[in-house]
Amino acid sequence: MQQSFLNAFYKNFLGHSPEWYKTAIISFLVINPILFFFVSPYIAGWALVIEFIFTLAMALKCYPLQPGGLLAIEAVFIGMTSPNQVMHEIEANIEVLLLLIFMVAGIYFMKNLLLFLFTKIITKVRSKIMVSLLFCFASAFLSAFLDALTVIAVIISVAVGFYSVYHKVASGADANKEHDHTSDQNVAEFSREELQQFRAYLRNLLMHAGVGTALGGVCTIVGEPQNLIIGDQAGWDFVEFAIRMSPVTVPVFIAGLLTCALVEKLKWFSYGVELPTNVRQILIDFDVNETKNRNKMENVKLIMQGVIAVWLIVGLALHLAAVGLIGLTIIIFATSFTGITDESQIGHAFEEALPFTALLAVFFAVVAVIIDQQLFTPVINWVLTYEGNMQLVMFYLANGFLSMVSDNVFVGTVYITEVKAALVNGQITRDQFDLLAVAINTGTNLPSVATPNGQAAFLFLLTSALAPLIRLSYSRMVFMALPYTIVLTIVGMLAIASGTLESATQSYYDQGLIEHHYGKSTEMDGSDGH
Template sequence: MPVTLSQAFISNFLGSSPKWYKITILAFLLINPILFYFDPFVAGWALVIQFIFTLAMALKCYPLQPGGLLAIEAVIIGMTTPNQVMHEIEANLEVILLLVFMVAGIYFMKQLLLFGFTKIITKVRSKTAVSLMFCAAAAFLSAFLDALTVIAVIIAVAVGFYSIYHKVASGMSFGESHDQPQNNNQTLDEHENELEAFRGYLRNLLMHAGVGTALGGVCTMVGEPQNLIIAAQANWNFAEFAIRMSPVTVPVFFAGLLTCLAVEKFKIFGYGAQLPEAVHKILCEYADHEDAHRTNRDNMKLIVQAIVGVWLVVGLAMHLASVGLIGLTVIILCTAFNGVTDEHALGKAFEEALPFTSLLAVFFAVVAVIIDQQLFAPVIQWALSFEGNIQLVVFFIANAVLSMVSDNVFVGTVYINEVKAALLNGQITREQFDLLAVAINTGTNLPSVATPNGQAAFLFLLTSALAPLIRLSYGRMVWMALPYTIILSVVGLVTIETGFLVEMTQYFYDNNFLIHHSVQEVMNSGAASH
């Protein structure tokens, strides 16, 4: 039968997505203008929930298209303006450049990364030990690098492992040419069980590493984008930021590692998957094959990548330039000294990052709606109505809840600006401002691991090409992050609620570890930043 135009429209709309999903998105688009006409505030929250829905259904349809349609409609009906969207993109230009250049830069270092992590996987047989190593390594790197950079490294490594296994399981040898079919006596069921076990193993490592980026990212001013904003508003340098955060971040870090041990030992929340012996054998054979066939040119490539890796860590740790620009230098150095000069070879490095960069721009449009409709204003005013230590607890909880449903960079930025205004208006003291800055930073960084939309690194993992290969869905990420969410939130809250943060801060003051900034200094720093 011939296809009608209406049938063709439904068939083409959002491609191969389920019909119920297409109808749901169309319903959102029809309902939003009506809601906005009657109550802009309700319409704004409806848009936020709808956008989160598109993120949750990322495996049904990449969120860029449905989320983009919702954002376009929001601008058209007046929920925000193109200028406000552009303002948000400009304010987050460093994050965008990071995605464009740094993720691509990591692509040209994947030989070194695969070499190093393959050694870990093949030499360390204890799953618990490997999980701890991934979590701790991600935390350490995230304290000096951006979490997105670190998760991009881990994704590149996992893709390498999966590609190696898939190649051999498909009956190919390790060599680049003259591939011969492998003898494989496995039944189809045995192969499926082995593949599912390997997927579970990779899911475990990726989630441990993802949480590790949060554990390390909260510690220093370069760990997360909002950390830089908070440090600038408080006029803190690198060392002072780390010291002020330490009463919360140090206990939380060790609690995170203990959680990693517990979920692996008791095999709960989807953890405890073991690397199948057959897969371990394949990876060992791959490592031996690569070692045996590695030429001096290959060794030189590894040396160049290692040197560039040192520059990457030093450049970011000392904040010699913005993260995105350092990523651009990584691309130039790695390609120039390793002979990658073909335009098409360069283009492959950008394939992974650009769809997510586009999605992030759409997300900033949703953030613009949140700002214009003042969706968070009631919560902020409610939090400021408290005083003393209770105020710290309320700010931590308020930031935690909002960071779970929104972007932690946006939440941290909004809250620190409001607290800064309260300081300059004389509503709070400088000492309380310093303590609130710690509560805001830890509140946005730690509980936000609960959902992929809370942390950009988690969202990048969810929307990566690897996620569907290892069956890592939105719901599964939320479930696997749950034990970490509970433990990190509780430990962070306890350190603040018991007064431990106040006591340690006073101890640092008494021993001259911290500089007591005057309100005038903060005002001057704010004026300079503008």
């Protein structure tokens, strides 16, 4: 009876995760108190950080909220940090949580407009290079103002829709009947090669779009969650954040689009796959039919969503309210003017964001441990021994490397917190803090395209129902991201190392585009660097 109970308990623990993964998490939970009480709190703290990064890197085995949350709860329980410190971190970053809760849900109600946009790109533009550039550019532009997860979710919806339309035709299924597009059993033999080519074509577009979310996401304070954390610590609004990042983000953006065109033109890294003529015609016919059947009410909905999108851009650019509150207005406007009044419909919009919001709260618990145990203080002090541009380059590379194997939100949060503490303690000047904030933000956003671990949008794509349909595996994604990883990382580093960032920032000061923050409350608002 006892054996049976223990066996059932073990099977329930972390569900369908591999046995070795369950054993690893249990080992961590056993080892941490031993290290903390009998070896060294400092070593125990570092063990916790490494273990938490492990749960992020193994996100495909188990969503990090559960194992990471267990580690964080244990850390609070044994005294690595306190509930008050965790709450302090969450309160200090409340804008980020509101961004995830309200903005992601708000954009959910504008999916029809985004679906309409990407559908027209695929069906109206014949040049593969131009389609790729448009997908990359549109994803970048949207991700600068919206949430990257929502943008990639919309593109996935477009791809699944088109894939299922063609798959139904290739399988000889009745257009008016339900069809299982996950099975190739009924696909005609002469269509199989065409289907493989269509899958490769969709892989190309989705990877370009994924990189586009990174190119746009790095530019603005709302592009990625860590951007808002960094901007909040620095006291920058939407416009100032974009201006300060521009010496790095503008050349990187141009280099990213050039890379997109180059890999398509030269057919490197599995790119350059054309849309089969027969598939194109099927998709065009589908789009024409959808347009014909769209009634007046649905057309008005699209118009209203366009108007709301303009309000979103204006509200963010003029910093009319906190980002999360602007997201709340999007929910209210988008539901009020598109006929959505049912509570269940509104509730469905929050499903996408809340798991990651909960995970971010766990991030802040680990950050609380890092602060209380002063884990990063020696590392930060070592990097601060470098001077000038080399100091910026070291921060950029350190953030970039960690973001490749971990999560860029976690890395960005940790580093900006420690650098803010260095400012408060008088180790660096306010000008150097501003430059380091740029290096941290670009470091977490650009090299992290290397793996799905670093970018939430990439991980979302990899774990979506579409990935197995188009044969997009982890290794294939890393391979296809490689040219972008190399180009974006190097161009970003050169912009920082060459002194472009420093000289451009000084020029912005002289022109009055941005101002010094000396003496402002944002410079230091607490002894712990918050």
